Amino acid sequence: MAAGMANAGDGSASAYGGQLTSSVLITCLVAASGGLIFGYDIGISGGVSQMKPFLETFFPKVLRRMAEPKRNQYCIFDSHALTSFTSSLYLAGLVSSLAAGRVTRSLGRRGTMLAGGALFLAGGAMTGGAVNLAMLIAGRMLLGFGVGFTNQATPLYLAEMAPARWRGSLTVAFQFFLSLGILIANLVNYGTARHTWGWRLSLGLAGAPAIVILVGAFFLTDTPSSFVMRGKADLARAALLRVRGPDADVDAELKDIARAVETARSSEEGAFRRLFAGRQYRPHLTFAFVMPLCHQLSGMMVLTFFSPLVFRIAGFGSNAALMGAVILAAVKFGSLILSTLVIDRYGRKVLVMAGAVIMVVCQVAISWIMGAQGGKSGETPLPRAYGLALLVLTCVQGAGFGMSWAPLIWVIPGEIFPLEIRSAGQSVSVSATLGLTFVQTQTFLALLCRLKYATFAYYASWVVAMAAFVMVFLPETKGVPLESMGSIWERHWYWKRFVGDGHRVQASSPSA
Numbered sequence: 377m378a379a380g381m382a383n384a385g386d387g388s389a390s391a392y393g394g395q396l397t398s399s400v401l402i403t404c405l406v407a408a409s410g411g412l413i414f415g416y417d418i419g420i421s422g423g424v425s426q427m428k429p430f431l432e433t434f435f436p437k438v439l440r441r442m443a444e445p446k447r448n449q450y451c452i453f454d455s456h457a458l459t460s461f462t463s464s465l466y467l468a469g470l471v472s473s474l475a476a477g478r479v480t481r482s483l484g485r486r487g488t489m490l491a492g493g494a495l496f497l498a499g500g501a502m503t504g505g506a507v508n509l510a511m512l513i514a515g516r517m518l519l520g521f522g523v524g525f526t527n528q529a530t531p532l533y534l535a536e537m538a539p540a541r542w543r544g545s546l547t548v549a550f551q552f553f554l555s556l557g558i559l560i561a562n563l564v565n566y567g568t569a570r571h572t573w574g575w576r577l578s579l580g581l582a583g584a585p586a587i588v589i590l591v592g593a594f595f596l597t598d599t600p601s602s603f604v605m606r607g608k609a610d611l612a613r614a615a616l617l618r619v620r621g622p623d624a625d626v627d628a629e630l631k632d633i634a635r636a637v638e639t640a641r642s643s644e645e646g647a648f649r650r651l652f653a654g655r656q657y658r659p660h661l662t663f664a665f666v667m668p669l670c671h672q673l674s675g676m677m678v679l680t681f682f683s684p685l686v687f688r689i690a691g692f693g694s695n696a697a698l699m700g701a702v703i704l705a706a707v708k709f710g711s712l713i714l715s716t717l718v719i720d721r722y723g724r725k726v727l728v729m730a731g732a733v734i735m736v737v738c739q740v741a742i743s744w745i746m747g748a749q750g751g752k753s754g755e756t757p758l759p760r761a762y763g764l765a766l767l768v769l770t771c772v773q774g775a776g777f778g779m780s781w782a783p784l785i786w787v788i789p790g791e792i793f794p795l796e797i798r799s800a801g802q803s804v805s806v807s808a809t810l811g812l813t814f815v816q817t818q819t820f821l822a823l824l825c826r827l828k829y830a831t832f833a834y835y836a837s838w839v840v841a842m843a844a845f846v847m848v849f850l851p852e853t854k855g856v857p858l859e860s861m862g863s864i865w866e867r868h869w870y871w872k873r874f875v876g877d878g879h880r881v882q883a884s885s886p887s888a
Contacts, residue, residue, distance in 0.1 A: 403537055406592040410589045411530065412553045413493070413557070420564070422684045423562060425682075438455050448825070453685050453821050462817045466523075466811070466814035467810075469813075471521075471524070473810055485599050489530060492589070493589040496526070499517070500580055500586060502515030504581075531802065532802050543720070547787045558709070562698070562702040601633055604637045647799070651664075657794075659871040663792060663850065666849075667784065668809040671781060677816065678820040679774075680705075682820060685821070704770055707774050708778035711774070712778050722854075724784055728780060736840060742766060745765060746758075747828070750829065
């Protein structure tokens with residue numbers, strides 16, 4: 377078995393007993409509110425990018441292109457400077473997430489969330505008061521540093537605090553608040569778009585979710601694993617008693633955590649090197665990259681970022697485009713309720729397949745409507761019926777994504793890593809997510825300009841490929857305690873050759 381993956385009894389969800397206490401529920405919900413930070417930014421940038429006063433202040437060339445009588449609708453917003461406004465945050469988030477693994481081990485999960493909230497608050501103030509492009513980008517990068525820290529610490533906090541039986545549902549709460557942040561941002565954009573100073577209010581209100589996580593995290597306790605890693609066993613036991621309830625076998629769980637921490641500490645140095653070079657960590661490294669790839673190459677994330685711009689390209693007016701983005705965000709938010717109800721009942725892989733089928737059907741249909749009814753360059757306004765159909769299909773696609781692939785990007789990486797590489801593994805996963813988000817946001821508008829309506833078919837092909845890979849190579853993690861997660865890789869038809877007995881046999885053979 378891979379180092380650090382201690383077996384907890386029979387490895388079942390009931391290995392330690394305990395109930396879903398009000399304490400653990402409140403604790404996880406408060407921690408998950410860190411998703412508001414990421415969600416608000418995702419929702420705010422696309423709407424602000426099509427506001428006339430904002431474009432006049434920072435991107436006048438885009439505004440002049442919009443006024444041209446003959447234009448390619450798909451290329452109106454194709455501006456590297458404009459996409460840098462969105463993507464610079466994710467470049468900064470990539471850098472901070474690489475350092476966040478060490479910060480998380482030193483300050484704990486709670487301390488890292490507090491640092492992320494403070495950085496995001498400062499970034500919101502700077503972008504809201506920006507007077508030139510340099511100040512705007514600098515503020516966006518501060519926001520990115522905050523996102524990198526909170527996205528690293530919050531999923532780990534939720535995975536370590538939640539009982540195994542409800543870990544999926546409670547970890548989904550991060551995505552729940554992320555989607556709530558997207559919805560709030562789109563509502564703010566819709567309400568402020570009519571005012572010349574509206575873009576400043578939209579950007580400045582990023583400080584509101586930062587205050588929520590700052591105040592909330594201040595009253596949280598850190599996770600038992602984090603306490604044990606920092607030599608505070610008494611606080612770890614107190615935290616377990618608080619969140620597990622009186623019927624739980626707290627001492628048994630604490631013993632397994634201490635054993636895993638001791639193993640992790642004996643090999644603490646070089647966690648990143650072992651993750652990339654250690655054969656027994658090959659499945660963990662693979663899915664540290666595969667899950668972010670699924671998230672980004674579904675096309676739904678860039679559509680969430682730029683949905684107001686896409687609706688404008690499809691012929692919607694400015695206010696109608698913003699309202700379309702609000703409806704899409706509301707549908708995605710509602711779909712997460714369904715995800716919370718089924719993720720720990722039917723498992724992760726069922727959601728992957730269901731979401732993939734819904735997204736592929738909708739993306740192919742959207743591609744056909746925009747190509748057949750909108751013309752080669754989008755020069756023909758969509759008939760009202762087809763415009764409505766486009767909005768409905770986009771919302772159905774968003775619902776399919778919201779109930780499946782959207783929460784799994786945070787659930788699966790947060791639960792598969794053994795303790796000795798957990799911070800490093802989560803750091804790699806978050807870095808991959810933010811790095812791919814940077815690439816996607818920087819290139820999407822250029823891709824849309826070149827592929828036009830076929831852009832959506834392009835993403836559909838990726839959904840098919842990624843869903844097939846996950847179905848074949850990802851073992852089901854539903855209800856498995858974190859300390860027993862190694863057993864699922866040992867039983868997998870492919871990964872068993874890298875971990876557990878299969879790994880030891882190969883390592884000791886003469887040919888090896």
